[in-house]
Amino acid sequence: MTRIDRYIFRQLAGGLLAVTAGLAALVWLTQSLRFIELVLDRGLSLTVFIELTSLMLPGFIAVILPITTFVVVLFVYVRMNSDRELVVMRAAGLSPLRLARPAISLALISVAVGYMLNMWLVPLSHGAFRMWQFEIRNQMAAILLQEGVFSSIGNELTVYARSRERDGTLRGILVHDQREPGAPVTIIAEQGRITTTPLGPRVLLINGVREQMEAGRNGQPPRLNTLSFAENSVDLARATRQEEVRARDSRERSIPELLDPDPAEGLRPRDVARFYGEAHQRMSAPLTALSYALVALAVALTGQFRRHGGGLRLAAGIGITVGLLALGLTIGNLATRENAFVWLIWAHALVPGIVALWWMIGAPGLPRPRPRPASA
Known part of the structure; x- marks a missing residue:
């Protein structure tokens, strides 16, 4: 990694850590308000409150990591463009793909972290969270x-x-x-x-x-x-003791359990279809961090330089990604109801990044307007 790569990567990594931590803390605070009454009025200890609400953090981070990756990449590159740093680098002969290398490296790290969360930590923490809920309802029913x-x-x-x-x-x-x-x-x-x-x-x-x-x-x-x-x-306690044999939530299950649930559980076909769609969503979701980062790079590194064009680039990138997020929610709901549309989950995770990469390298194959001959 060259000195320029390290310079850009430090800005991206520092911004990603700060934005992800801040947004996760904000989401944690809003969600933990549901449990604060148990501490103030019902005698639940502060230690139990912190342990219980902290178990929600891996799920929050897994959801917001692709979004924060996009936000940091877009804002850092647009700021560098407005400060003329990218102009100087381009003048030195660096191509858009070469300038994008630090952001792609950071996005790949986000993908790896996302897979670690979705495949291991989120099911583990959500299962522990559900067990805490059971303990509060059963052994601590008095505080309810x-x-x-x-x-x-x-x-x-x-x-x-x-x-x-x-x-x-x-x-x-x-x-x-x-x-x-x-x-x-x-x-x-x-x-x-x-x-x-x-x-x-x-x-x-x-x-x-x-x-x-x-x-x-x-x-x-x-x-x-x-x-x-x-x-x-x-x-x-007898009112909730039977919940010890409750059916586990989809977020508590591993990928093999979602793809091939135990027939002895007696799940309905609708639940089996939902589990199958949930498995593919969990496997494809980390890849959206790379796709969203490529979309941000395509917006920030292409087009002509404009002295006051940063706001337009930000608006374009944010608008595209908001549309992709809305489309992803629609596709996810459709695929969990009808598994024939599961391929759309993978298309949503991969196609935007492929199109953005194609656009960033110059959109080869796209017809170009021919220059008009000079008039005599």
Whole structure:
């Protein structure tokens, strides 16, 4: 790598690290606001909060890395063009392809990082994130209860508390339990308290009424059974314990699992098609970093030099890439519904870069206007 290559590469690498870190931090901050209430009001420790939200970062970086690569390449080269640096380099005999070499090297590094994230780190971190969610719902279900709100714990248990005191005592409790098929239970109690046991959290209810609707037998109508109690205990963990055998999300699965899921899971054909499309999206997505970088180079390094033309180049490059991003979302949704269009995912990842490279080397094969002969 020559001195000029190192000079351009340092600017590109420093900009890519700064922009990617800043944008990832911004996205992390906006997404982590969903969990901040668990720290402020529900007693979730700050350490658990940081560990939980940090597991989302690999997925954020995998998504934004191609975009930040494009942004940095476009802005650095347009700035160098406006500062006349590229003019001097071109005057020294450097071709557009030669000037593009540092950006292509950086884009290849982004592609390698993207593959590491999509193939290994994103499934690993997303699986750990889902397990943390399960632990919060199951072992820490107490922090999910909010006063004056009907809180769903699992799919079949709803708990309401009119107020919650500082010592954790709940006042005015209503529990609707549908875990027993055909025999829903409604419990109303004056007060209660969440207790933690080795098997998960339980709520101890004091001074209440338990009402259960039982199906009628031998043609008899359903019957309502009512029982008054001084103390009663309800298992909150059992509402979510069955989720230990839940079907894993597509982002938790490796590429072989997405391409060839286990038939024993009993997946629907729609889910199998979605997994297949997701696998090809994950395999092709890192290549868009190289394609977007080539698009930025084609915009910044071609055409005539204009003293005040930087804004136009930026607008053209951003417009092209925004269109490519919108097209990619459309193709991704189409391919996950109908796998016959999976080839469009790869075309979207590769064709823009090939066209940009062809344009950058002079668009060979494109008809050129002939110069008019000079008039006598």
